[in-house]
Amino acid sequence: MNQIVATARRFAPSLDGDKLIVAAFAIIVAVPLFVFVVLPLASILKRSFATAEGYGLGNYVQYFGDARFVGIVGNTLLVAACATAITIVLAYGFAYAMHRSAMPFKRTLGLVALVPLFAPSLVQALGVLFLLGRNGIINRTFDLGIDIYGFWGIVVADVFYSFPHAYLILSAALAVADARLYESGRTLGASDLRLFFTVTLPSTKYGLMSAIFIVFTIVITDFGNPMVIGGDYDVLATEIYNQVSGQANFEMGAVIGMVLLVPAAIAVAVEKWVTRRQYAVIGAHSQPLSVRPDRRFDRIMFGYALVICIAILAVVGIVFFASFVRLWPYNMSLSLRHYAFDVQNGMQPLWTSIYVSLLAAVIGIIFVTGAAYVIHKIRSRWAGVLYFMSILPAAVPGMVLGLGYILAFNDPDNPVYMIYGTLLILAICNVYHYHAQGFLIATTSVKQVSGTFDEASTTLGAGFLRTMRSITLPIIWPSVISVGVFFFVRSMVTLSAVIFLITPSTQLAAVSVLLLDDAGNQNQAAAFSVCIMLVVVAVLVLFQLLLRACGVRGESLIR
């Protein structure tokens, strides 16, 4: 023992080998977080204040004095408010049907509700156009003259796009309930309606607020749908693209970036504040609520859920259908010609996307799980700094991050310039764009291990590396896989951040869909979308089967 103490004393107090390894790990994850998150944001901030006469508020004064710009801000908020309200009501009803009724086919309906997650954001707009557009099935068949382009088009497409996100959050809120409250209420003579307003709604209010803010953020920062279906109705996300890509107006781009950043940041901050409060709803003594069948109620709920699912499937299904139509709407005969991909770069963007997504998955696994792990290992206030940087990207809209990358890295003096314009920077951009979500997935499982398993291992004499090799990784690997799959899927379907970073030789599949649609080539755009969705679904199924084959249950890959 004295020998052990003596050995330890040689390292003590600050040069303990384990502490050095942890510090090294922390630096390895912290440096890229700083470079790829903080630096781009700082660049935008700086550029937005840069005027011909030095730094000042000139740009802000100029654009906020511009009636058109103010109008676009108003447009964006209006669309976001409207789409959020509709999405939340629909998703709450759907989650309610899933958890509080005894309707049949819950599993299938629940899966269908998540389908929009597997598609790039503009696919919803594409589907809505095939259904309700000037040449859409409905107008063609019934000749109603509906004009979907513009405000309502964006709203409808974004409702579809954000529905699964809202549903997942509300589903978590409605899945748990304290049966005792309902029983007490009923014995006191409360009607079902009164119970809903006095028990259900209050106990899900945090989930509800969470969902509202998440959806609001998704809608104001969405780029794909407004691009395809917005028509003349400009919103900030499309405007930033037009100003930067079309006119190289970086000053205005930076101002819009800041304007987009503010509501998104507020929404995320409030959402974090709200979720921290959520845990008290269910205590250790709560009784789980069991759903009692009620034929009439279950039928109504089933009908409602069915309508929602049919709508979701219709939007995605019509895109599938359109990808096989010879020339929508003039020649509706079926053909495989759009899958020849004989224009543009052919199939190349799809392979590029898969490659970038794989790269993002690997980088994500290493750096994002690394960040989650190392934060639990360090006990100083640096853990707080690292945590903040890790979840900061949740508040940064993709368009803003992408613009930040241009401003920060499109500069030969910056070392990152070496990889500027390569596939690597696209993968990195995707990882740090979705860093917060990936980080939270990893943190959940790291937390389970880092408590007692880690401590047990340490007290038995294991060092950092042995604990990681023999305990942590063997226990959390399903979550590590899940983080990788998350980054793969997001990278396949994302458009907003990378749109600023692609070059003709590094074009991605989702961008191809946008360009094909823009060129009036809707059928090929549909075919390309289908390919993206098939790749995503194939990867999800493959890994879910893999996990099951390894005996892992309850690890959901759908995030």
Add this chain to the structure above:
Amino acid sequence: MSPSDRITRNVFLSLRDIGKNFGAVAALKSVSLDVEHGSFVCFLGPSGCGKTTLLRVVAGLEEPDSGEILLEGSDLTRVPARLRNFGVVFQSYSLFPNMTVAHNVAYGLNCRKWPAPRVAERVKRMLELVHLADQAGKYPHQLSGGQQQRVALARALAPEPRMLLLDEPLSALDAKVREDLRGEIRDLQKELGITTIMVTHDQDEAMEMADRIVVMSHGVIDQVGSAVELYTAPATRFVAEFIGRINVLRLDGDVGGAPGIGGLPLHRERGGRSRTIGIRPEDVEIVDEPTAGDNVFTGQVDKVVYLGNLTRVTLDIAGQKIALEQRDCAGVAPGATLSVRIPPGAIHDLEGIDT
């Protein structure tokens, strides 16, 4: 503990002025304690009293903000947990779910690079010690809670640790299993002669198992002593109320030169003058002749509760409730008038800490 004790006792682990804050909360306020070689010590107290933090400081899982830890005279304060060679058993079993029982037990030995044949032999021996030799190939989730905790014990003891640290090892188990394991852990500890610290919030557990009990509240040690010492001579009101039941009485002002109850003086042996006193329910005697003697008080019976081996009678004397527990209380009924005697020698002075 007096200085002379320290010389005669064989001090193994010594904690000196340990302080630990979590943010603005002081979890430990300058705690000092000596643990004798080969003894079984319990840290006892309500949740949030700092007992688990103190154990984690000993284990090296928390670094103290101030103070030092000495093990047989050498400074352990900055030695990382993995180099301390202490066996730790956690409340939540914490067996590695990806390893079999045998691999769990072998883990600490492999960390110390024991040769394989010795590891196998030691694992076998440890599992025999906890009566689980036949479960070696199973995974933790295939075992019951009690079995898992016994494996955890075997795993902690396998590398021949200097000390055994148990963090509420029994509180996640069923009552029956808990009873069995209490005895089993205590036997094992005696057999191996290993110095052991156990954290618990269960006073019965502490009294049954420990040589010495360390009662803690609000980050400080209230009292250290054997079960008998704590029960018969509690140093503070907190200890008096936490260990067993006790009546706490507020005395009136001067009644014939000494504080009293309801206008009658209360005599006590230890000559204390504190205004708050404690008296154990079993020490209160029923007096047949209502008028006789010193320290006899008369009141009205408030409640009578039959407990099987005992009957608990609650009495209202001058507005204060006094409970007494006696074997034979035949004929005592609520509303009746009853006289009781408080023996001078059984009175505990509780002032100083009273609020």
